[in-house]
Amino acid sequence: MAVSNIRYGAGVTKEVGMDLQNMGAKKVCLMTDRNLAQLPPVQTVLDSLVRSNISFQVYDGVRVEPTDGSFMDAIEFAKKGAFDAYVAVGGGSTMDTCKAANLYASSPRSEFLDYVNAPIGKGKPVTVPLKPLIAVPTTSGTGSETTGVAIFDYERLKVKTGIASRAIKPTLGLVDPLHTLHMPCQVVANSGFDVLCHALESYTAIPYNMRSPCPSNPIQRPAYQGSNPISDIWAVHALRIVAKYLKRAVRNPEDLEARSSMHLASAFAGIGFGNAGVHLCHGMSYPISGLVKTYKAKEYNVDHPLVPHGLSVVLTSPAVFTFTAQMFPERHLETAEILGADTRTARTQDAGPVLADTLRQFLFDLNVDDGLSALGYSKDDIPSLVKGTLPQERVTKLAPRAQSEEDLSALFEASMKLY
Amino acid sequence: MAVSNIRYGAGVTKEVGMDLQNMGAKKVCLMTDRNLAQLPPVQTVLDSLVRSNISFQVYDGVRVEPTDGSFMDAIEFAKKGAFDAYVAVGGGSTMDTCKAANLYASSPRSEFLDYVNAPIGKGKPVTVPLKPLIAVPTTSGTGSETTGVAIFDYERLKVKTGIASRAIKPTLGLVDPLHTLHMPCQVVANSGFDVLCHALESYTAIPYNMRSPCPSNPIQRPAYQGSNPISDIWAVHALRIVAKYLKRAVRNPEDLEARSSMHLASAFAGIGFGNAGVHLCHGMSYPISGLVKTYKAKEYNVDHPLVPHGLSVVLTSPAVFTFTAQMFPERHLETAEILGADTRTARTQDAGPVLADTLRQFLFDLNVDDGLSALGYSKDDIPSLVKGTLPQERVTKLAPRAQSEEDLSALFEASMKLY
Numbered sequence: 001m002a003v004s005n006i007r008y009g010a011g012v013t014k015e016v017g018m019d020l021q022n023m024g025a026k027k028v029c030l031m032t033d034r035n036l037a038q039l040p041p042v043q044t045v046l047d048s049l050v051r052s053n054i055s056f057q058v059y060d061g062v063r064v065e066p067t068d069g070s071f072m073d074a075i076e077f078a079k080k081g082a083f084d085a086y087v088a089v090g091g092g093s094t095m096d097t098c099k100a101a102n103l104y105a106s107s108p109r110s111e112f113l114d115y116v117n118a119p120i121g122k123g124k125p126v127t128v129p130l131k132p133l134i135a136v137p138t139t140s141g142t143g144s145e146t147t148g149v150a151i152f153d154y155e156r157l158k159v160k161t162g163i164a165s166r167a168i169k170p171t172l173g174l175v176d177p178l179h180t181l182h183m184p185c186q187v188v189a190n191s192g193f194d195v196l197c198h199a200l201e202s203y204t205a206i207p208y209n210m211r212s213p214c215p216s217n218p219i220q221r222p223a224y225q226g227s228n229p230i231s232d233i234w235a236v237h238a239l240r241i242v243a244k245y246l247k248r249a250v251r252n253p254e255d256l257e258a259r260s261s262m263h264l265a266s267a268f269a270g271i272g273f274g275n276a277g278v279h280l281c282h283g284m285s286y287p288i289s290g291l292v293k294t295y296k297a298k299e300y301n302v303d304h305p306l307v308p309h310g311l312s313v314v315l316t317s318p319a320v321f322t323f324t325a326q327m328f329p330e331r332h333l334e335t336a337e338i339l340g341a342d343t344r345t346a347r348t349q350d351a352g353p354v355l356a357d358t359l360r361q362f363l364f365d366l367n368v369d370d371g372l373s374a375l376g377y378s379k380d381d382i383p384s385l386v387k388g389t390l391p392q393e394r395v396t397k398l399a400p401r402a403q404s405e406e407d408l409s410a411l412f413e414a415s416m417k418l419y
Numbered sequence: 420m421a422v423s424n425i426r427y428g429a430g431v432t433k434e435v436g437m438d439l440q441n442m443g444a445k446k447v448c449l450m451t452d453r454n455l456a457q458l459p460p461v462q463t464v465l466d467s468l469v470r471s472n473i474s475f476q477v478y479d480g481v482r483v484e485p486t487d488g489s490f491m492d493a494i495e496f497a498k499k500g501a502f503d504a505y506v507a508v509g510g511g512s513t514m515d516t517c518k519a520a521n522l523y524a525s526s527p528r529s530e531f532l533d534y535v536n537a538p539i540g541k542g543k544p545v546t547v548p549l550k551p552l553i554a555v556p557t558t559s560g561t562g563s564e565t566t567g568v569a570i571f572d573y574e575r576l577k578v579k580t581g582i583a584s585r586a587i588k589p590t591l592g593l594v595d596p597l598h599t600l601h602m603p604c605q606v607v608a609n610s611g612f613d614v615l616c617h618a619l620e621s622y623t624a625i626p627y628n629m630r631s632p633c634p635s636n637p638i639q640r641p642a643y644q645g646s647n648p649i650s651d652i653w654a655v656h657a658l659r660i661v662a663k664y665l666k667r668a669v670r671n672p673e674d675l676e677a678r679s680s681m682h683l684a685s686a687f688a689g690i691g692f693g694n695a696g697v698h699l700c701h702g703m704s705y706p707i708s709g710l711v712k713t714y715k716a717k718e719y720n721v722d723h724p725l726v727p728h729g730l731s732v733v734l735t736s737p738a739v740f741t742f743t744a745q746m747f748p749e750r751h752l753e754t755a756e757i758l759g760a761d762t763r764t765a766r767t768q769d770a771g772p773v774l775a776d777t778l779r780q781f782l783f784d785l786n787v788d789d790g791l792s793a794l795g796y797s798k799d800d801i802p803s804l805v806k807g808t809l810p811q812e813r814v815t816k817l818a819p820r821a822q823s824e825e826d827l828s829a830l831f832e833a834s835m836k837l838y
Contacts, residue, residue, distance in 0.1 A: 015637050022638040218434050219441040229683055237652050
């Protein structure tokens, strides 16, 4: 269970200049994307930097759902700038890009694949010291401000992978609910689904003391350790907030209580899954978004086909938890109850279907697309989707139940239509 | 909100040698007290250091309920040893002594009072880098493995005070339930009362956004920030564990489930109060233990009069929460319910008495001494007790309700007898 420094409160973003000053920063890189560059969260940071007399350069080339190519571009910018601190203002894409830029600029002789998760990359441990990075999330889903993970599409293989190391965890996360008021409703919904799945997956992940291998030297243990008594607290608490506030946050952009609560839930679930890990919904989501055909999410202002991460994660959740429930049925029933199911008369052996039905109802109420088929996928795509899932064993092996390729095929098939 | 680094599990202490190796330590200081030096927790650490070929020196002169004099002695040892890492094996006294030793050995030109909390000391911010410190708690109460606080008796003034800085927070806490099996029942009870009060006080502390002053520069804000949505989670969770397991842990030394749970609760409550703070029970406890006359706690193998910290804290709790309940009655009722009260028909204005009665019953069930009079205090001592509380404003100002000297007198008087 590792350190995540977060500061929560309306307006905490204004303090970023002082924080950087306190860290001794003299030349700062502000990373964001082109949409956000025009919006109040970035303006607030710029004003604060100016007030604190901190010299900075802005990189606004972050790609929503980044790729190795877009990571490289940011890394080049970081290398040239020789910055002594970073500020990332945006969603998971921005924070993850900034983590990668900080890492490779601090380790200029490394090849890109050196730190990328095996088996796609070499998964080398990070031993170089990084510069301070302050993360200012403007979506409420990724929890990236609390984790040591940076995810990207590896274009050559058309699959998502990432870098996972405690060393790239932000020095400080500024969780400022004021930023949530700028989120389109669809972004609130999709990022909320990410919180939902972070909580459900980390709570049902294989327990830390049943994970194998368990390297005898603590430094070799993975960041994702399996469910444990500490991550459980964060997962359950985040889930309660999702159950209470997500629908309100989606439906009413001015419901500051609901949107603030979801912003905090995102960080809570992040601390949980950042220590426990996620499993099948996330493992299977990477090919779902990596193989995107023509689907363009509503309300996302991007020039390329895009399945938002939270959507790609949640569409398989009814199938996934039906599959995993036999291992820890009590936990599956408990989460169903938190999400509103009446489980008083539910039998243990029905835990999977009970949670799946609850999730389907939850997604239906939020007008979520009816399964993978609504994203343009058909049965013919299943072999590629399975093939794209296999390299995700860093997370899939944290599922409480092992999966064969046939199991994965069946899970994708069961996720084609939800209702 | 800084979350602490802790590793939990039976046997994690065996890994301490590898952890130190991973930190690059070559010359380690192991701090403990003379009782523990003969017991398995210290032996486990020694074995691990030897296995990892780490050179070390043992300091076993920690005083239970340390003083400025005993801190100084440990600091001298640390200065002479020029260590590059520390391991503290013991309860709060040991961990706190080790934090102080690390701090002053890293800042050799500082006067002792430089870092001591104002108004007794100068309360200077810590800007020197410290050496890594691994804390291995062997009692289940202090949570010191998760906090940046070190408490001692300042002998000249006969009052407890301390050092509070995020800089002295241990690098890693190894929370190993196996150590709880060595605790005498009275130590389990008294340290459990500390957890109980950490949870109750941090949950009822003044909210972070009502605290004043609130320095505009984040670096000047105190470690104790007032209750907040994150510390609340830890407080409530720790309290639930206390309610479920403390009596079992006290009564049956072999109830590993109960003792393990309390060990984790101690860390949880520590993370909570380490960010939110404590208030009146703690503020008033310092003179109660500092002015100790002849009372010698049972089952504590010490050669000086001693009111164990947890006992000094809990004896005023019924009076304190009766006094504070008018500010946040719902929270007081909620905690009473967690501790077993039936609050369905309780009125808001009765929150104080309801929680106080619940606490009295809880203490009675655990055979706790009947109030301050049982420790040898009488009405005549109240002026000195009040006088000893006044310098504790670092914590007392976190109470949800301001207190006059008359209020403090009345609280001590109401705590003379409990049943």
